Amino acid sequence: MSTDLKPLDAPTPRVQGSSVRMGDRVFTNLTRLAGIFVLVLMAAIGAFLVWKAIPAFRDNTGNFFTTQEWFPDASPPFFGIAALAFGTAISSVVAMVIAVPVAIGTALFIGFYASRRIATSLGFIIDVLAAVPSIIYGLWGLQVLMLHMDGITKWLNDYLGFIPLFRNEIGIYTKSIFIASVVLAIMILPTISALSREVFLQVPRSHREASLALGATRWEMIRMAVIPFGRPGVISATMLGLGRALGETIAVALILSAAFEINWHITEPSGNTFAANIALKWNEAGPIGLSALIASGLILFIITLVVNMIARAIIAKHKEFSGANG
Amino acid sequence: MSVTDRDDAEVLEGLSSQLAMKTLPRFAAGYSALIAAALTAVIVALTPAQGIAGSLVILFLLYMVVQTGWSFAVEGRRFAVDRLATTLVTTMFMIALAALVWIITSVVIRGLSSFSVDFLTSTMRNVSPLREGGGLLHALVGTLEQVGMAALIAVPISILVAIYLVEYGRGKLSTWVTFFVDVMTGVPSIVAGLFIYTFWVLTFGFERSGFAASLALTILMIPVIVRSTEEMLKIVPNDLREASYALGVPKWKTILRIVIPTAFGGIVTGIMLSIARVAGETAPLLLTTFLSQSMNGNLMAGPQASIPTFVWDQISSGTPASIDRAWAGALVLILVVVIFYGLARLVAKLTAPASE
Numbered sequence: 001m002s003t004d005l006k007p008l009d010a011p012t013p014r015v016q017g018s019s020v021r022m023g024d025r026v027f028t029n030l031t032r033l034a035g036i037f038v039l040v041l042m043a044a045i046g047a048f049l050v051w052k053a054i055p056a057f058r059d060n061t062g063n064f065f066t067t068q069e070w071f072p073d074a075s076p077p078f079f080g081i082a083a084l085a086f087g088t089a090i091s092s093v094v095a096m097v098i099a100v101p102v103a104i105g106t107a108l109f110i111g112f113y114a115s116r117r118i119a120t121s122l123g124f125i126i127d128v129l130a131a132v133p134s135i136i137y138g139l140w141g142l143q144v145l146m147l148h149m150d151g152i153t154k155w156l157n158d159y160l161g162f163i164p165l166f167r168n169e170i171g172i173y174t175k176s177i178f179i180a181s182v183v184l185a186i187m188i189l190p191t192i193s194a195l196s197r198e199v200f201l202q203v204p205r206s207h208r209e210a211s212l213a214l215g216a217t218r219w220e221m222i223r224m225a226v227i228p229f230g231r232p233g234v235i236s237a238t239m240l241g242l243g244r245a246l247g248e249t250i251a252v253a254l255i256l257s258a259a260f261e262i263n264w265h266i267t268e269p270s271g272n273t274f275a276a277n278i279a280l281k282w283n284e285a286g287p288i289g290l291s292a293l294i295a296s297g298l299i300l301f302i303i304t305l306v307v308n309m310i311a312r313a314i315i316a317k318h319k320e321f322s323g324a325n326g
Numbered sequence: 327m328s329v330t331d332r333d334d335a336e337v338l339e340g341l342s343s344q345l346a347m348k349t350l351p352r353f354a355a356g357y358s359a360l361i362a363a364a365l366t367a368v369i370v371a372l373t374p375a376q377g378i379a380g381s382l383v384i385l386f387l388l389y390m391v392v393q394t395g396w397s398f399a400v401e402g403r404r405f406a407v408d409r410l411a412t413t414l415v416t417t418m419f420m421i422a423l424a425a426l427v428w429i430i431t432s433v434v435i436r437g438l439s440s441f442s443v444d445f446l447t448s449t450m451r452n453v454s455p456l457r458e459g460g461g462l463l464h465a466l467v468g469t470l471e472q473v474g475m476a477a478l479i480a481v482p483i484s485i486l487v488a489i490y491l492v493e494y495g496r497g498k499l500s501t502w503v504t505f506f507v508d509v510m511t512g513v514p515s516i517v518a519g520l521f522i523y524t525f526w527v528l529t530f531g532f533e534r535s536g537f538a539a540s541l542a543l544t545i546l547m548i549p550v551i552v553r554s555t556e557e558m559l560k561i562v563p564n565d566l567r568e569a570s571y572a573l574g575v576p577k578w579k580t581i582l583r584i585v586i587p588t589a590f591g592g593i594v595t596g597i598m599l600s601i602a603r604v605a606g607e608t609a610p611l612l613l614t615t616f617l618s619q620s621m622n623g624n625l626m627a628g629p630q631a632s633i634p635t636f637v638w639d640q641i642s643s644g645t646p647a648s649i650d651r652a653w654a655g656a657l658v659l660i661l662v663v664v665i666f667y668g669l670a671r672l673v674a675k676l677t678a679p680a681s682e
Contacts, residue, residue, distance in 0.1 A: 027578035031494055034486035035503040038552075041545070042506050045513070045521045052524040105418020113415055122419075129426050131663055133606020135634045136433060136656045139641060143649065144432045151379055186425045193422070209334065217408035218335050240512065247514020249609035250634075254641060275516045279609050283616060290528075297520040301513070308512035312505060 045301065053295035059288055064295070070260050070277070072292035073285065081274070081296050083260045088273040088300070090266060091177050091252065092245040095184035100238055102185070103192035111200040112222060123197060130190035138254035141183040146255070149179050153267040168267045175257035175269035183251050188241035195240065199233025200226055232318040239311035243304045249275035274300040348400050358393035365392075386417070430660075437657025440650035446658070450619040450636075455643035462655055464621040465636035469662065471625050472536050472615075472632055473605050476543035481597055484551035485586075491552070492559040493581055510549040518545040519610030526614070534615050536622070536630035542610035547600045554596025558589040591677025598670030602663045608634035633659045 057064065059077045067080025110122050153173040156166040207225040216224065227234075253276035263270040278293045285293055351357070366385040390413055398406035445461040453460035487507070491500055522542040526532050562585050570580040586593070611632050617639050618631040633655055640652035 021576050021578075023578045024576050027581070028494055031486045031490035032499070034483055035490040035495070035499060037483060038487055038503055038506055038510065038548070041548075042510060044525070045517065045545075048521055048524040048529065049517075052528055102418045102421050105415045106422045109415045109419035113412065114419075125426065126422055128430075129422070131602060131606075131667065132429060133608070133634060133659055133663065135606065135608045135637050136429070136659065139637060139652055139656055140429050140432055142641065143436075143653075144428070151377060186429075189422055189425075212335055217404055219408040219411035220404065221335070222411070243512040243514075247512075247516065249514070249516040250638065254638075275514060275609065278516055278520065279612055282613055294520055294524060297517055301517045301520075304512055304514055304517070305509060308509045309505075311512075312508045315508075316505070 046298075049294055049298040049301060053291060053298050056288055056291035056295045060292070068260055068262060070281075070292075073289040077288045077292070079292050081299060083262055084272055084274045084277055084296055085299070086262045087177065087256070087271040088246055088275075088303075090264075091181050091184060091271065091273060092242055094178065094181035094266060095188060095245045096238065096242055098182060098185035099189045099192060099241060103189045103237075103241070104196055104234060106189070106193045107196035107200055108222060108226075111197055112218065112226070123194070126190055126193055128190075129186065130194070134187065134248060134250045135254075137183050137187055138251035141179060141251060141255045145183065146174055146179055149173065149182070153178060156267060164264050165266055167265050169265065170268055172269055173267055175255060177256065177263075177266040177271040180252050180255045180271065181266070183255060184245045184248055187248060187251065188244050191244055192234075192237045192241040195237035196230065196234050199230040199237070202233075203229045232314050236311040236314040239307055239314070243307040243311065246307065247275055247300060247304050248273075249279050252276040253279045349405075350397055350400055354396065355393065358396065359389055361392050362386075362388035389413070433653065433656050433660055436650075436653040437660075440654045441657060445651075445654050449621050450631075451621070453619070455640075455645045455648045458647045458650070460651060462631075462633060462636050462651075462658060464618065465631040465633045465655070466658070466662075467621065467623060468536060468615075468618070468630040468632040469605060469634075471623070472539045472543060472611070472630070473601055475537060475540035475625055476547055476604060477597065477601055479540065480544045480547035480551060480600070484548050485555055485593065487548070487552045488555035488559055489581060489586075491556055493577075493585070507549045507552050510545075511553070513545065514609075515542075515546055515607050516609040516613070518542045519613035521545070522610070523613050533627065534629060535627055536615050536625040536632075538614040539611045539630070539632070540625070542614050543604045543607060546604050546607060546610070550600040550603060551596055554599065555589075555593050558592030558596065559585060561592075562588045591673055594677070595670045595674040598666050598673060602666035602670070605662055605666065606634055606659055608638055611635050612638065633662065 056072060056077070056079075060072070060079060061076040062069065062078040062080045064080050065085075066082050067078065068083040070079045070083070071077065072079045106126060110119050110126070114122055150173050153168065153176070157168040160166040161168070203226050207229065208221055211221040211225045212218075252273050256271045256273070256276055257269040258272045258276065258280055259270045260272060261270060274296050278297055281289065281293055362385055365388050366381055369384060370381050390410065393413065394406050394410045397409045444459065446466070447463055448459070448461035449464040450460045450462075451464075487503065491504060491507075494500075495503070519542045522538055522545070523534075526538045526541060527534060532538065566584050566588060567580055570584045571577070575583070612635060615632070615635075616629045617635050618629040620631075622628050622630045624630075637652050637655040637659065640648040640655060
């Protein structure tokens with residue numbers, strides 16, 4: 001699929017006098033303009049966010065990166081993104097820890113274990129998870145999942161409580177980062193799984209058959225032929241999933257209890273993320289408050305941009321392999 | 327793909343096992359499960375109550391231990407690892423499937439229990455959060471208008487970008503455009519909302535409106551449509567283009583009259599899928615148009631409701647009646663998404679022969 005079909009250039013009619021037809025010139029420039037528009041749009045997103053974030057940076061009396069409080073509309077304004085950055089990072093990391101094994105297992109199951117007749121349908125079913133709107137994940141997480149999470153979080157506290165991450169000192173287990181992470185994990189699962197599956201399918205048939213012919217079990221075939229070939233693809237799929245987890249807003253905003261503190265006990269009600277904070281604070285913010293939220297959005301934009309660029313760069317670098325299977 | 331890999335593997339495994347080595351009986355998995363279940367029953371009976379979830383976890387762990395241990399004793403390490411891997415991979419898939427089924431059934435069951443025809447034909451005007459009744463007609467209208475407008479803006483731009491990348495793109499510019507279209511798919515939706523707010527409201531001084539929401543959705547739609555259109559244009563056979571050039575048809579006319587019509591079905595399918603995608607977006611709408619309890623058919627002025635923000639509002643109210651409305655709203659939202667997906671498949675099916 002990814003072999004680049006470069007159509008031959010149209011025969012440029014070389015009638016004496018006019019070198020290129022009028023229609024061709026207009027159409028070429030129109031499409032090029034559209035291409036440039038995409039670049040301008042991305043630049044504009046960055047530029048406008050920087051511009052409108054300036055008042056917040058200027059008036060802030062706290063340290064933007066290390067202050068945990070968020071009082072941008074006080075006089076003088078005092079706020080920082082430390083708590084937001086922490087909450088965003090830890091919820092995404094926990095979500096990745098849960099989602100990556102499940103997603104890769106799902107991709108392997110559909111690719112190499114399920115019967116060929118139903119594999120495509122199974123892939124489609126998992127893709128449905130990607131189509132569920134985030135507000136529904138939030139509603140489900142808040143109203144359904146949260147009621148069933150007490151058992152596991154209490155178990156983590158009772159038996160793994162010596163690890164600070166799982167200790168719960170206040171005995172309340174709702175509205176926690178852990179629950180948000182479980183919901184995030186389900187949301188990013190299809191992203192990671194779909195791309196991994198695509199990469200696994202591109203492993204040359206000859207590699208797989210050769211290893212089976214040498215007497216490898218199915219798992220040895222996967223470990224020796226599929227995983228080494230697919231590793232760059234799986235890594236970039238994971239990065240794309242991470243990007244989605246970092247920027248997810250509504251589901252997280254509904255589940256977390258939005259506290260401005262750094263709390264390592266992820267099963268306690270606490271936590272806040274860049275995106276959730278913007279959605280929750282937006283409609284009560286004054287001028288500097290808006291500017292401060294835009295500033296935090298700018299940081300989120302930069303982080304997701306970097307994560308996505310790395311993912312795309314990995315894919316682009318290994319593109320020459322991806323056509324191996326025709 | 328005539329002979330499946332799975333059959334190959336099975337034949338090979340079967341052959342080698344018959345020739346050379348001892349294997350577990352055919353229903354080893356079933357026997358292991360039975361043994362594990364018996365052991366679980368003993369453990370649950372002898373130790374303090376574990377609950378259903380705890381018992382299932384114990385059952386699963388025991389199943390793995392029994393099967394792997396048995397296989398290790400009879401077949402050796404390599405085949406034991408293979409069986410363990412099969413169990414784990416299958417379990418991962420089951421977990422993913424269970425999550426999906428759990429979410430969908432929750433929405434359908436709880437949504438249906440508070441759904442009625444009135445819900446589709448009334449608005450939330452003068453309905454207090456404490457009272458039952460009310461509906462999301464205003465939100466349905468808002469969503470259709472906002473998404474429709476977003477599609478109207480995003481579709482021509484995206485198709486032009488895709489044409490540029492496939493038919494004209496050479497050199498540095500096209501590499502950059504391809505790269506940034508990919509990166510754009512990863513822009514968080516809330517950032518799209520932030521940008522439109524700074525651009526449309528803060529800089530140009532327009533009020534928050536359904537149209538501002540459409541602009542934010544446009545940013546989310548463009549990369550999706552560009553990608554799918556690109557794929558569709560790439561599979562149009564070059565022979566068609568060359569035949570057209572040979573007849574002296576200019577390139578732009580070839581693209582508009584030959585290439586686009588050939589890929590039309592696929593392009594429309596991609597557009598439908600992108601609509602289904604953005605119809606459920608909440609975050610950018612909260613920033614750019616916020617909420618409304620009443621009907622506002624005017625895209626250009628004043629706050630306008632939409633289904634996702636309707637659900638958000640009902641959850642935020644938090645009363646039993648409004649939570650019921652939130653579930654019913656979620657059901658309608660899923661139905662809207664499903665309808666667009668269905669339309670996409672229908673278009674793909676109807677136009678499939680034309681592209682061959």
